[in-house]
Amino acid sequence: MAGRQGGHHIACTGLSAFPLTPMRDDAVDERAFAAQVARVAASGVDSIGALGSTGVYPYLSRAERARVARVTVEHADGVPVIVGVGSLRTSHVLEHVDDAVEAGAAAVLLPAMSYHPLTDDDVIGLVETVAAHSPAPVIVYDNPGTTHITFTQELYARVARVPGVVSIKIPGVPTEPAAAREHVATIRGAVSEDVTIGVSGDPFATAGLAAGCDAWYSVIAGTVPEVAVRLARPALAGNAAEADAENARLAPLWQLFTEMGGSIRVIAAIAELLGIAEQPCLPLPIRGLDGEQRRRVAAVLETLDHAAEPDRDE
Amino acid sequence: MAGRQGGHHIACTGLSAFPLTPMRDDAVDERAFAAQVARVAASGVDSIGALGSTGVYPYLSRAERARVARVTVEHADGVPVIVGVGSLRTSHVLEHVDDAVEAGAAAVLLPAMSYHPLTDDDVIGLVETVAAHSPAPVIVYDNPGTTHITFTQELYARVARVPGVVSIKIPGVPTEPAAAREHVATIRGAVSEDVTIGVSGDPFATAGLAAGCDAWYSVIAGTVPEVAVRLARPALAGNAAEADAENARLAPLWQLFTEMGGSIRVIAAIAELLGIAEQPCLPLPIRGLDGEQRRRVAAVLETLDHAAEPDRDE
Numbered sequence: 001m002a003g004r005q006g007g008h009h010i011a012c013t014g015l016s017a018f019p020l021t022p023m024r025d026d027a028v029d030e031r032a033f034a035a036q037v038a039r040v041a042a043s044g045v046d047s048i049g050a051l052g053s054t055g056v057y058p059y060l061s062r063a064e065r066a067r068v069a070r071v072t073v074e075h076a077d078g079v080p081v082i083v084g085v086g087s088l089r090t091s092h093v094l095e096h097v098d099d100a101v102e103a104g105a106a107a108v109l110l111p112a113m114s115y116h117p118l119t120d121d122d123v124i125g126l127v128e129t130v131a132a133h134s135p136a137p138v139i140v141y142d143n144p145g146t147t148h149i150t151f152t153q154e155l156y157a158r159v160a161r162v163p164g165v166v167s168i169k170i171p172g173v174p175t176e177p178a179a180a181r182e183h184v185a186t187i188r189g190a191v192s193e194d195v196t197i198g199v200s201g202d203p204f205a206t207a208g209l210a211a212g213c214d215a216w217y218s219v220i221a222g223t224v225p226e227v228a229v230r231l232a233r234p235a236l237a238g239n240a241a242e243a244d245a246e247n248a249r250l251a252p253l254w255q256l257f258t259e260m261g262g263s264i265r266v267i268a269a270i271a272e273l274l275g276i277a278e279q280p281c282l283p284l285p286i287r288g289l290d291g292e293q294r295r296r297v298a299a300v301l302e303t304l305d306h307a308a309e310p311d312r313d314e
Numbered sequence: 315m316a317g318r319q320g321g322h323h324i325a326c327t328g329l330s331a332f333p334l335t336p337m338r339d340d341a342v343d344e345r346a347f348a349a350q351v352a353r354v355a356a357s358g359v360d361s362i363g364a365l366g367s368t369g370v371y372p373y374l375s376r377a378e379r380a381r382v383a384r385v386t387v388e389h390a391d392g393v394p395v396i397v398g399v400g401s402l403r404t405s406h407v408l409e410h411v412d413d414a415v416e417a418g419a420a421a422v423l424l425p426a427m428s429y430h431p432l433t434d435d436d437v438i439g440l441v442e443t444v445a446a447h448s449p450a451p452v453i454v455y456d457n458p459g460t461t462h463i464t465f466t467q468e469l470y471a472r473v474a475r476v477p478g479v480v481s482i483k484i485p486g487v488p489t490e491p492a493a494a495r496e497h498v499a500t501i502r503g504a505v506s507e508d509v510t511i512g513v514s515g516d517p518f519a520t521a522g523l524a525a526g527c528d529a530w531y532s533v534i535a536g537t538v539p540e541v542a543v544r545l546a547r548p549a550l551a552g553n554a555a556e557a558d559a560e561n562a563r564l565a566p567l568w569q570l571f572t573e574m575g576g577s578i579r580v581i582a583a584i585a586e587l588l589g590i591a592e593q594p595c596l597p598l599p600i601r602g603l604d605g606e607q608r609r610r611v612a613a614v615l616e617t618l619d620h621a622a623e624p625d626r627d628e
Contacts, residue, residue, distance in 0.1 A: 026405045053429070053430070056430075058402050058429045059402050059403045059429070060403075088372050088373050088597075089373045089374075089597050089598065089599075090597075090598040090599045091340045091598070112599075113429075115367070115372045115373070115427075115460050116367070116370075116460060116576065116578045116600055117459075117575050117576065118599060118600065119575070119601070121601060122599045122600055122601050123599070125598065125599055125601060126598070126599035129598070129599075145431075146429050146430060148462060261431050261433070262430065262431065264430045283402075283403050283404075284403065284404035284405070284439065284440070284443070285403075285404045285426075285432060285436045285437070285439055285440035285443075286430055286432065286436055287433070287435060287436050287439060
């Protein structure tokens with residue numbers, strides 16, 4: 001089943017942009033989302049990932065998620081679309097797969113969501129069931145900070161052997177170059193050649209790509225894509241000096257991610273400050289940044305050379 | 315809003331039994347569940363908690379959860395029913411509250427579920443919104459192993475001040491008596507007098523009740539209620555010697571909980587072995603115990619003096 005595809009070919013390499021799903025009055029702000037997808041698609045990214053963690057997939061109903069998948073494909077202008085299909089219950093994941101494929105997804109992104117802790121056998125059972133069901137290729141998503149599953153090298157190797165799995169989205173790598181190379185080489189050694197490895201955790205992207213990752217599954221590319229493109233192009237071309245220089249320029253942004261408990265609230269504040277989303281744009285109970293934290297994000301945003309323009313007309 | 319009640323008075327003290335919600339062919343096995351609720355209600359517990367963590371609430375759809383709440387009240391024979399209303403999104407929690415109250419819940423149980431980590435202010439905002447909305451009193455559920463929220467003493471104090479909150483369900487206390495007393499006394503000191511403190515994590519129940527907890531929110535009481543009643547009665551009456559003796563008899567069961575990653579798989583295996591539920595009864599991707607682990611549960615079950623009888627007629 002490996003190599004089966006949705007509406008558009010996807011290689012699971014290069015720069016993949018994961019936009020926020022902005023909320024407005026406890027509903028998806030489809031107009032703001034569609035405009036942002038179009039903006040991202042025009043920026044030169046290699047794929048667009050709807051309903052990733054920043055896309056707040058686990059907070060949305062099935063109907064909302066199906067609609068977000070459709071809106072993404074409609075506004076992606078031919079750029080391949082990845083759709084997140086995670087859920088706590090396997091049968092619900094299969095429903096999300098059906099909706100994603102119906103929408104025209106080129107691949108589905110499968111996190112191992114957990115409430116009660118899952119065993120490795122549980123995770124393998126989930127991946128096997130989803131990959132056997134899905135006509136679209138499967139990207140397995142390792143995000144221990146949200147799903148609370150710890151992928152070992154052995155588990156990477158097992159999921160990579162499941163027919164239909166084409167990529168693994170790994171969390172941050174060590175930022176020290178030699179340690180990053182060893183980390184990625186270990187995963188590469190465990191995972192079959194036709195499965196790509198994509199780094200996530202934007203502060204680790206430069207180190208991950210330099211260390212041999214095939215893709216950068218990027219949060220900032222979903223909101224300020226031109227900033228991500230400027231980092232990704234030299235990094236993917238092996239131009240380490242230029243990539244390192246771009247990465248160094250973004251250090252204040254990475255620092256905000258660390259201080260504010262991850263990227264989600266920082267990205268939401270940036271989207272709100274740029275007028276890409278209404279304030280507040282996160283689903284409750286998650287409150288956005290305000291006061292001093294918001295002012296600090298605004299100050300860092302001033303230093304980024306982004307192309308986004310306010311899109312509000314009220 | 316404190317003191318508002320559902321269909322039956324509830325004091326949030328004593329022994330509260332949290333049954334499994336058994337699945338069968340990816341649907342709730344209503345017949346098995348109803349029979350088990352009736353069995354628990356007849357055992358002498360003080361309340362029944364539907365849709366707790368063992369009740370697999372986050373894996374179920376809104377319709378399934380509403381139905382489970384109704385079935386519980388219908389078969390509880392007047393025993394007050396607590397219904398779990400947790401969800402990642404505040405608006406979904408409010409829908410579950412509406413369904414629980416409509417079903418006749420005497421109280422609602424509110425976990426602070428998280429995917430993206432929540433701040434203390436997020437948690438307080440959630441509790442305030444739910445308590446203001448709910449005509450039934452609210453029990454706040456602290457379960458860091460599944461929700462990944464760490465309640466500090468300060469957060470306990472803040473949630474206990476929210477009007478409508480009547481109890482806090484805390485995770486395990488230290489098993490050493492003096493340490494347990496200090497732990498519970500610290501929480502007691504932070505929490506207003508009219509809010510009860512209930513211990514969960516069955517291996518810690520004896521220590522928690524001896525240390526001054528008002529309630530035991532019990533998993534085993536939902537599946538082998540007579541075993542829990544035999545431990546709870548002396549413990550709640552302050553008969554430490556008898557409670558300790560009962561607790562010591564259950565040490566092999568507590569050991570299984572530790573070894574098998576928590577109580578859920580052990581309890582599911584017990585329910586299956588007793589014929590209370592069909593095998594497999596957990597929602598996928600969670601696989602039940604098999605092979606040697608299942609044999610070990612069966613061996614421990616042999617040592618428990620339980621009253622359950624097989625209830626299958628196929």
